Amino acid sequence: MIIEKAPAKINLALNVINKREDNYHNLHMVMTTIDLFDRLTFEKIDEDKIVLSSNKHYLPNDERNLVYKVTKLIKEKYKINSGVRIFIQKHIPVAAGLAGGSSDAAATIRALNKMFKLNLSLSEMIEIGQSIGSDVPFCLYNKTAIAEGRGEILTPLQRVPRCWVILVKPIFGVSTKEIFENIKINEIEHPNVQDVISAVKEQNYLKLCQSIGNSLEQVTFRLYPEVKEIKDKLLNLGVDAVLMSGSGPTVFALTRKENKAMNIINSLDHRKYELFAIRTLG
Numbered sequence: 001m002i003i004e005k006a007p008a009k010i011n012l013a014l015n016v017i018n019k020r021e022d023n024y025h026n027l028h029m030v031m032t033t034i035d036l037f038d039r040l041t042f043e044k045i046d047e048d049k050i051v052l053s054s055n056k057h058y059l060p061n062d063e064r065n066l067v068y069k070v071t072k073l074i075k076e077k078y079k080i081n082s083g084v085r086i087f088i089q090k091h092i093p094v095a096a097g098l099a100g101g102s103s104d105a106a107a108t109i110r111a112l113n114k115m116f117k118l119n120l121s122l123s124e125m126i127e128i129g130q131s132i133g134s135d136v137p138f139c140l141y142n143k144t145a146i147a148e149g150r151g152e153i154l155t156p157l158q159r160v161p162r163c164w165v166i167l168v169k170p171i172f173g174v175s176t177k178e179i180f181e182n183i184k185i186n187e188i189e190h191p192n193v194q195d196v197i198s199a200v201k202e203q204n205y206l207k208l209c210q211s212i213g214n215s216l217e218q219v220t221f222r223l224y225p226e227v228k229e230i231k232d233k234l235l236n237l238g239v240d241a242v243l244m245s246g247s248g249p250t251v252f253a254l255t256r257k258e259n260k261a262m263n264i265i266n267s268l269d270h271r272k273y274e275l276f277a278i279r280t281l282g
Contacts (some may be wrong), residue, residue, distance in 0.1 A: 001049040006038040006103035007137065007281060008092045010165065010245040010252050012208065016183055016215040016235050024134070025180060028193045029237075031159045032144040032282040036167070038104055039089040040067070041091065042111045047083045050075075054088040066105035070132050073141045075111050077128075093274050095173025097246030099135040106139035109110070126152065143282035144183050146197060158198065159282040162206040164261040166239065167276040168230050168268065169250040179219050179247040188215045209241035209254055220248040227251060230273075 003274040013030040020026055045051065051070050052061040063069050071084055076266030086108070092100030109128055113120045120128075121277035122140065134151040146155040155217040191213025227244060230251045234242045239253035239260070255261050268275055 002042040002111045002115055004040045004107035004138070006040060006100070006107035007142065008036040008098040008100060008103060009033055010098065010243075011214060012160070012212050012243070013191050013193040013202075014042045014214040014216060014246070015021075015188060015190050015193050016040055016165070016185065016188060017190075018185060019076075019183075020150075023239070025183070026149060027147065027151060029147040029151065030144070030157065030193060030196045031138050031147055032280060033142060034165050034280040036092055036098070036276055036279050038092050038107070040104060040107045040111065041087045041089070042115055043085040044115060045083040047086050048081050051081045051085040052088070054087075054090055055244070056090045058087075059088065059090060059094070063184075064237050066101045066132055067108045070080040070105045070108050070128065070136075073128065073132070074109070074116075074118075076117065078118060078239070081117055082116070084115070091172075093169045093250065094248040095175065096249055096274075097176075097248045098246065099139055099169075099246065102118065102133045102135035102192065104133050105129065105136050109136075109140060111241065115262075117238075126154075126172065129255045130261055146193075148168075157200050158203065160200055160280045161203050163205060163207060163240075163280055164254040164255050164258055165233070165276075165278050165280060166255065166261050167250055167274070167278070168234065168252075169274040170224075170226055171272065171274075172249065174220060174224060176247040178223070179216055182219050182223065183216070187278040188218050189213065190215060194218065195246070197204050203255065205240075214239055214246075217244045217249050222243060224249055233268075234264070237267070239264070
């Protein structure tokens, strides 16, 4: 049996540069991992099939799930005749902008590489990952990084200054595809990603808080006004910085004080939101 942890990510900077000929967008991002994990268990079975299950009934157990999809791809690519039983202990909210599905896929690539002794390098695993999803390469790297292109071109960065991250996700999910389809490049904001990179390199927490930004916020806010309401609510609670992660709808806030993070979590309506107060990993 092999057990792999799959951490969530947040975007400290996300700039949409332009649309590519392949209909994807060129991005310039800074991403980091946070202390919120899914836990995946892998067992080899004799019968040549993929058996996928989870603690969450709504998770698909077929090719709609990136874990199933990447397992099938690896089995075919490396002519593996053994079957695999996989269980996903899900903690990261789905369709949340936290790369839960991509991180699960990355954990699967790492686990199958060990299980079947494929001896794949990180770059070979990233090549497999980018065919599955744009966030999978970062999730394979699993530390703070600059991400460019579709997200597959990674440059290592120092660990993010230690702080508490408050996550607030409304009860609905958001489709990344829908958000990107509604982008108008000339109408969105373009954060200064270089300022975020400099803040991380300098370990300057205040500069980081002043620099974070996300081109997708305006798009998601227009389609889902409730997300902007969450951001405004957190800003009014006096945190150090607030930003939507990825395409949303999760909004995160940063604070250096644990008691402030916990007080904010306790003050919000647990019936309306999924709420977490966690540390940065990076």
